Amino acid sequence: MGTHVIKMPDIGEGIAEVELSQWHVKVGDLVVEDQVLADVMTDKAMVDIPSPVHGKVIALGGQPGEVMAVGSVLISIEVEGAGNLKESAAPAPVKEAPVAPKAEAVVESKPAPAAAPRPAAVCQGPMVAREADERPLASPAVRKHALDLGIQLRLVRGSGPAGRVLHDDLDAYLAQGQSNASAPVAAAYAQRNDEEQIQVIGMRRKIAQRMQDATQRxxxxxxxxxxxxxxxxxxxxxxxxxxxxxxxxxxxxxxxxxxxxxxxxxxxxxxxxxxxxxxxxxxxxxxxxxxxxxxxxxxxxxxxxxxxxxxxxxxxxxxxxxxxxxxxxxxxxxxxxxxxxxxxxxxxxxxxxxxxxxxxxxxxxxxxxxxxxxxxxxxxxxxxxxxxxxxxxxxxxxxxxxxxxxxxxxxxxxxxxxxxxxxx
Missing domain, CATH: 3.30.559.10 (Chloramphenicol acetyltransferase-like domain)
Known part of the structure; x- marks a missing residue:
């Protein structure tokens, strides 16, 4: 077995370095000739880097977003025969890049628990099938109590005469469960503290650079x-x-x-x-x-x-x-x-x-x-x-x-x- 090292090619137009935009393979993958290994970005276009050999990926030479010089090691592939680099003469292993994310890598922090100022935000019971404009029977005191609790009264099953909603029905509604259709309504008003970070690489980086350059010059x-x-x-x-x-x-x-x-x-x-x-x-x-x-x-x-x-x-x-x-x-x-x-x-x-x-x-x-x-x-x-x-x-x-x-x-x-x- 031998090692075939693929270096960052000279794409032409006097380009000395390019940005590694995306990997299409990872360490351990078997690849065939002409299979696309990676995308690299020049000042003008995205370029596919195909494999010239059959073999197994043993090392990746960079991570998405990294700017690499022409001639630097892009990827190493284990092949049948001697390859273009004998194992005994191989340099120190190239640091393995993690499995490549998409061109825009997204890192999400874990969302903080949703704040719920009213019990209705976290405790809701089984719904009653009423039309959206149907007004349930309830006394003014019960209506105010439901409003204070954040409960949509039309969703509460009434145990009083003719289906009238009582105070006990509100309490039972809160105690019977935490999952029904009104939860998303309350969740829409919940506080959020999650964040996301988007790495500016590839085409997005080139666009940013060109727009900044144009407006400055x-x-x-x-x-x-x-x-x-x-x-x-x-x-x-x-x-x-x-x-x-x-x-x-x-x-x-x-x-x-x-x-x-x-x-x-x-x-x-x-x-x-x-x-x-x-x-x-x-x-x-x-x-x-x-x-x-x-x-x-x-x-x-x-x-x-x-x-x-x-x-x-x-x-x-x-x-x-x-x-x-x-x-x-x-x-x-x-x-x-x-x-x-x-x-x-x-x-x-x-x-x-x-x-x-x-x-x-x-x-x-x-x-x-x-x-x-x-x-x-x-x-x-x-x-x-x-x-x-x-x-x-x-x-x-x-x-x-x-x-x-x-x-x-x-x-x-x-x-x-x-x-x-x-x-x-």
Missing amino acids: AAHFSYVEEIDVTAIEELRAHLNEKHGASRGKLTLLPFLVRALVVALRDFPQMNARYDDEAQVITRLGAVHVGVATQSDVGLMVPVVRHAEARSLWDSAIEISRLANAARNGKASRDELSGSTITLTSLGALGGIVSTPVLNLPEVAIVGVNKIVERPMVVKGQVVIRKMMNLSSSFDHRVVDGMDAALFIQAIRGLIEQPATLFVE
Whole structure:
């Protein structure tokens, strides 16, 4: 028998260290070739580490959340034959990591006993089947007594004439048990002293670092504009009815991508990256639109490359493909990097206004809020229109406020007159 040592691979792009995000195996497990052993996180993507051999796991080289240098020992596997490291020459055993938790390890303290100011919180007897609005027979004194004890009177069986609830019935109710349907009501008001600690690792750590970096380095400012989307929603519905079965359904996002492409022709300073260390602004002709996408591991930004060369349906297909890849954790590093401007939307949960954080080194991000129907005055008449806000942020070190406003106004004009999206 021998030992095969797997070291942290060089993932490329000049990366010197990566974060160990999650183990998929533990010491003692039998593994086969190509089985995924661990997930590691780079600055841009989650990467699977597969096994190159068959064997038995004998040591793990780190714990989730640990940042490991490229070339350091990741895992040791016992194999048939000599392996790549003879047992006699093996280094001291790597400290075994505990069985890996999920990407966000949760540590819960034991909850303190619930405080119960009234006996009803801990002592309840068998219930009586009464309707919620049925008023049981009881004297005012009994009702007050029940209120003081925290007892719902409709749950108490009455032993008096016609089922009247007596004081003795309240006492019997308290003495007969501690489990019935009113307990959750009392428990809802019980004091709680439990805590949980969530380790910030993996994608969540990367998101935190990028958001902090963006807000510390860039001079953010936001601009909000209201847009009438009635016409473009009518166009979208018409196109879906006519071509949806053969070409796929269109959401609003492909139209917004198209509006960005057209508007950027007159505002190339928005389609740029700013290297603040070199003090260089790079304006790009290619429009690579990052589309912020929520996944189980956090916010990811897959990139629709060369949006300037895509039709509505081509953009729609690519947006859907990338979003699914991001949500399923299958997006590649290339698909998650290289954007020149970002579009972010919370869909129906988009709220009225937001203040998006820049996706550095980009200098502009366009945020989409929810569509609502609202009475508007059009040519002196009050009509119902579909309205939506664009909440966008810019890097004031690069973008002037007037240019930002004119850029969003250009997008507004294109959306409100959708035919202009396709007029060259």
